[in-house]
Amino acid sequence: MRTQSPTVEDELVRRKRQEQLALPESLGQFVREQAALHGERIAAVWFDRGISMTYAQIDSMASQLADSLVKRGIRKGCHVALMLKNAPEFVITWIALGRIGAVMVPVNTSYTQDELVFVLTDADAQYLVIDAEFLPRLAAAPALPGLLAWERVIVCGESEHPLRWAALLEAGSADFTAPSAVSRHDLLNLQYTSGTTGFPKGCMLSHDYWMIHCHGAARHRRGPEAGIENVLIWAPFFYMDPMWQFLMTMKLGGTAYIAERMSLTRFMSWLIDYRIHYCIFPEPALSQHPRGPRDAEVHLKYISIYGWTRSAREEVQARFGVIAREGFGMTEVGTGALVPAWAHDKALERTCGLPAPFRELQIRREDGSVAEVDEVGELWIRGRGILWGYYKRPEANAESFDGDWFRTGDLFRRDAQGFYFIVGRIKEMIKRAGENVSATEVETVLRGMDAIDEAAVVAVPDPLRREEVKAYLKLREGLTQGDVPPAAVFEHCARHLAPFKVPRYLQYIEGDFPRTPSRKIAKKRLIAETVDPFADTFDRQESRWR
Structure with a gap:
């Protein structure tokens, strides 16, 4: 008996079913649940540093740090900036802050002194967790920005600064209970994103945003090609992609292999040495590593691709026998659209796919009316858990929102089957x-x-x-x-x-x-x-x- 292939209607029904499933209320609860499920399984490997941590260790360490941070005065709603490398300290601090109900402000580690001061001031950061390597940048500033004080600067790594991250971790108790309840409606990240002009803007992202993002990503990569366990993360953690990939890996019960920084020359070795099943695959890696006998040693099952040419899509799927799928996401909304695993023919086109769970998409003309099939217009998105708005940017919020619809600034079209195609950026x-x-x-x-x-x-x-x-x-x-x-x-x-x-x-x-x-x-x-x-x-x- 022949089984029929799924249809767009089947995919939308599946998406609706996903939306009915209960999600954890907070980042801290989610990590606690995964630690209970997977305990001593390795959750993350920072292979450049030779560090591995289990689910139980990450959960326990986050509670220890949270306990110490509360004793240092951090409470629910407090803004804490992180200027850290791809290291365990980033992940543990994020979870600890989420467990308290505080707000993390990731800071780009390549920022100049002026850019650093701008973000810390604009974000109203009261505390800063910073790698010792970047401390001179802050010390050289004429004055500490905004609400920050030196006694609220926490340093990771070798430094003479009195407040050390490692000491706080060691002093804390794993038996931690937050002074205030934390729910999905609370703010978790103030995530800065650069627009086409002007200074970066802080996106206010809730616990619900991250739970929707990581659970949707995990469920999308389950199906007939299940078995994704080892995930490669190579982008800097101050961006949103590594964060949702890390949480997605935890939801899958897998292991995240985390690079200190991206290296195209080492990329193929990473895939082989760590038996990677999933990653965001950079298109230049194909030409960097031409076809060869080592292709047979690659264990990829699913990759995310963005903006690839048709020939590159065909090549990567043929070389590695992998599912290569595009999608559309942005800091403001998380995942907006995804190409389903079953849509093999569509995957060769430059389509971003169908609406993701909890997301409704429309294409609008300049006058705000809904565009027809194959008509180019601006993509508008709404749904549970998108950004609250831009922090302290009333003008940007007025321009970017129409009721509960968020205007992406991206030009799209939708075909007769309901698949969305990106055409370009309005401001580009x-x-x-x-x-x-x-x-x-x-x-x-x-x-x-x-x-x-x-x-x-x-x-x-x-x-x-x-x-x-x-x-x-x-x-x-x-x-x-x-x-x-x-x-x-x-x-x-x-x-x-x-x-x-x-x-x-x-x-x-x-x-x-x-x-x-x-x-x-x-x-x-x-x-x-x-x-x-x-x-x-x-x-x-x-x-x-x-």
């Missing part, structure tokens, strides 16, 4: 002679050339058309500009893009792009570090190098 659109050009769309076409490893498309000023399209190209290893001349690139683009979308300017990148800690191309730095945006570029209109 290039306005060329009255026409909107999606940088994402042009980048996707450029990366469709086998010779191009990565591409970044930006706007450059133009006196006639207001803005022109410029593409930075990174070629695959071993290839040079002579192998991929501008004429070949323009010809390829002309086959796939309307004439006004074809880049006028091309610039070849030697080495690598400037990148964020999560390995995304840092377009702002790319532009800022270019003194003359037209130098060393090929001008298609004038058919010459400038």
Whole structure:
């Protein structure tokens, strides 16, 4: 008897069933429940540091630290900033703060002194847990920011500072009870996210946000291809991705293998050495590690991919026999959409999938009306557990919300089957002679050339058309500009893009792009570090190098 394949309707029914399941009330309760279930099983391995911890150890240590932090004056609602590396201290402190009902403010470890002071001041941080390596940055500031005082700075690592994280942990009792009850409606993270312009904004994220995020992620990766136990986490923990991946791993009862920092050269070894079943897979790792006999040693079962070309999707699934699925998420809403494991044909397209549990999606026109099928408009999202709003940003909140709908600022379309496709970012659109050009769309076409490893498309000023399209190209290893001349690139683009979308300017990148800690191309730095945006570029209109 033949079993029918699932349908979109089946997926939406499954999603509704998930929404009926009870979730833990708080981060602390969740960790306690998982520790009771998995006890002495290894929960996390910080392999660069040679440290492993069981579920029971993490639970106990979080309570010990919480006990000491309460004795130091931290209470429910207190804002505590963390400027830490990918180390056990980050995870344990987050859980401890959640157990108290305090609010964690993750701080980017690459921040300059000015950026650090801004976030600590804007977030109203009363306490700071900081790695000793970053302490000089704070000490060099003219004055401590906002509500902070030196007696409320806790240092991890070797330092002469009197308040040490390790001492607090050792002094605390694992028999801890929070002075105030903590529920899913309480604030857990003040998560700073950079917009396209201006200073970062703090997203107010509740305990419910994180429980929905990690439980949805875990359930999505269960099914006929179950058995995900070993998860690789390589991005910095001050971003939201590693945090939900860590909690997802705990929900699966698995083990998180945590890298100190990303390394494309070591990536394949990580997959093999730790028998990784799931990770967010960076597309450049495919070209960094070409097909070879070691492919047979990879045990991947499921990977998350974002913005990959069709050829790369086909290659990774063929090489490793893995389910590769895209999705859409952002700090403000967590997971918004996911491609189901059963949607094999759709997975080869650049679709973000179907609405995730607890999420309702609509595509709206500029006047706020709902768009038709395949009509491009802005993606709006609502649902339980999305951000409360931006901390101390009434103007941004007024612009970003319409009732309970959050306006993402991303351009999408929805096909007749109900699958959502990202088109581009509204504020990253290039306005060329009255026409909107999606940088994402042009980048996707450029990366469709086998010779191009990565591409970044930006706007450059133009006196006639207001803005022109410029593409930075990174070629695959071993290839040079002579192998991929501008004429070949323009010809390829002309086959796939309307004439006004074809880049006028091309610039070849030697080495690598400037990148964020999560390995995304840092377009702002790319532009800022270019003194003359037209130098060393090929001008298609004038058919010459400038």
